[in-house]
Amino acid sequence: MFKIKTYNSIAPKGLQVFENNSYMLNESDNPDGILLRSFNLHDESIAQSVKAIARAGVGVNNIPVKELSDQGVVVFNTPGANANAVKELVLLSLFVSSRNFLPAIEWTNTLKIDNSTSIPSQVESGKKQFVGNEIRGKRFGVIGVGAIGVLVANDALALGMDVVAYDPFISVNTAWQLSSNVQRAHNMDEIFSTCDYITLHVPLTDKTRNIIDEAAIGKMKTGVRLLNFSRAELVNVEHLQDALEKEKISNYITDFPTEKLLKMKNVITIPHLGASTVEAEENCAFMAASTLKQYLETGNIQHSVNFPNVYLPFTRLSRVTVAHKNIPNMVGQITAVLAQYEMNIANMLNSSKDLWAYTIIDLDSKAEHKDSIIQKLLTIDGIKKVRIIENER
Numbered sequence: 001m002f003k004i005k006t007y008n009s010i011a012p013k014g015l016q017v018f019e020n021n022s023y024m025l026n027e028s029d030n031p032d033g034i035l036l037r038s039f040n041l042h043d044e045s046i047a048q049s050v051k052a053i054a055r056a057g058v059g060v061n062n063i064p065v066k067e068l069s070d071q072g073v074v075v076f077n078t079p080g081a082n083a084n085a086v087k088e089l090v091l092l093s094l095f096v097s098s099r100n101f102l103p104a105i106e107w108t109n110t111l112k113i114d115n116s117t118s119i120p121s122q123v124e125s126g127k128k129q130f131v132g133n134e135i136r137g138k139r140f141g142v143i144g145v146g147a148i149g150v151l152v153a154n155d156a157l158a159l160g161m162d163v164v165a166y167d168p169f170i171s172v173n174t175a176w177q178l179s180s181n182v183q184r185a186h187n188m189d190e191i192f193s194t195c196d197y198i199t200l201h202v203p204l205t206d207k208t209r210n211i212i213d214e215a216a217i218g219k220m221k222t223g224v225r226l227l228n229f230s231r232a233e234l235v236n237v238e239h240l241q242d243a244l245e246k247e248k249i250s251n252y253i254t255d256f257p258t259e260k261l262l263k264m265k266n267v268i269t270i271p272h273l274g275a276s277t278v279e280a281e282e283n284c285a286f287m288a289a290s291t292l293k294q295y296l297e298t299g300n301i302q303h304s305v306n307f308p309n310v311y312l313p314f315t316r317l318s319r320v321t322v323a324h325k326n327i328p329n330m331v332g333q334i335t336a337v338l339a340q341y342e343m344n345i346a347n348m349l350n351s352s353k354d355l356w357a358y359t360i361i362d363l364d365s366k367a368e369h370k371d372s373i374i375q376k377l378l379t380i381d382g383i384k385k386v387r388i389i390e391n392e393r
């Protein structure tokens, strides 16, 4: 029996993944797994019982990934599952930033029905204050070409924009999807200095925090429009305010309202709706729940942000999984312990990702002395979490 604790509202399609006798949902006491969206886990104490955490979404800056890795807790996200939803809102925002239609609609709603001037006459005489721009032919810079950035770049081309993209870490998969008509920027300055519109699609990390600051803004064209559907902290808000006041940036559209932004002119804030479509919520919830279930039941890892992806069909009688540091001689020490218990290894797999590694060892017997094997393995320096899973099938 596995206990799953959930935070935020998770689409039923995801929760249904746990609808069987092996799971108890919404369990706060000693959960095995956590399923969440944007809830801030940094301020929560996480029970020792937790083996994995799945984020129904992409950004994991709400999760203390570093600390959890050190406890051998696997963190999953849902790459690409909400990318189309975000892309559609970004495309909408390109038009919103260009055509003044939000203030125009507000103005139309204030028109008074009076007998001397008809509404159509008021409209025709007042509309000149809302003249906008077209996006066709304008230069559009995409910073971060991952699941969202690639869709935004390709569709902006289809809308007639001149698209230039920057991503020094672009994945091979994404590069295959990117239209060859998207130009490659070799550094961010190429985007800053030439673009009429700039959109941010990078994760929030120590390296990307404040990538839009005074220095970056200084290089931008006067009147540039800035879109941020990634995270608030990518943009230095004081420097942004100054640039908006000086009309260096004409407007800023973001999915991340803050107290300061709400008071600023020429800022349009959206209440974090990027992934809020029925389709994206279902995709994310289903993917997150499925990867969490797979990990709890088999120890296989897919879509993890801190441990390597590993898959070994679970066909033998039992399985030992070990989350450990990526340092020499771990496998040798693990197998030496199993040998002490006269356990014969039927199959094994070891893989690493940056500082962390993961080993699966399959056995042709049910593991006896489970607790003492686990305790012994945990005394090895570098081993963070050990599980022994019986094959129930």
Ligand SMILES: NC(=O)c1ccc[n+]([C@@H]2O[C@H](COP(=O)([O-])OP(=O)(O)OC[C@H]3O[C@@H](n4cnc5c(N)ncnc54)[C@H](O)[C@@H]3O)[C@@H](O)[C@H]2O)c1
Binding pocket: 057, 058, 059, 060, 079, 080, 082, 083, 086, 143, 144, 145, 146, 147, 148, 149, 166, 167, 168, 169, 170, 171, 174, 201, 202, 203, 204, 207, 208, 229, 230, 231, 255, 272, 273, 274, 275, 276
């Ligand atoms: N508004 C929303 O509701 C919403 C929804 C989904 C994602 N997001 C945010 O958008 C971000 C991107 O999402 P995604 O699905 O495209 O993620 P992704 O991981 O597929 O793509 C991120 C891309 O950024 C690139 N990158 C990383 N550091 C970079 C740097 N310094 N300069 C340039 N490129 C860099 C990576 O190489 C990668 O290609 C997420 O991290 C999340 O913060 C927001």
Ligand SMILES: O=C(O)CC[C@@H](O)C(=O)O
Binding pocket: 037, 038, 056, 057, 058, 059, 060, 082, 272, 274, 275, 276
């Ligand atoms: O859960 C959401 O609504 C937003 C998720 C989004 O910020 C993400 O990073 O995927």
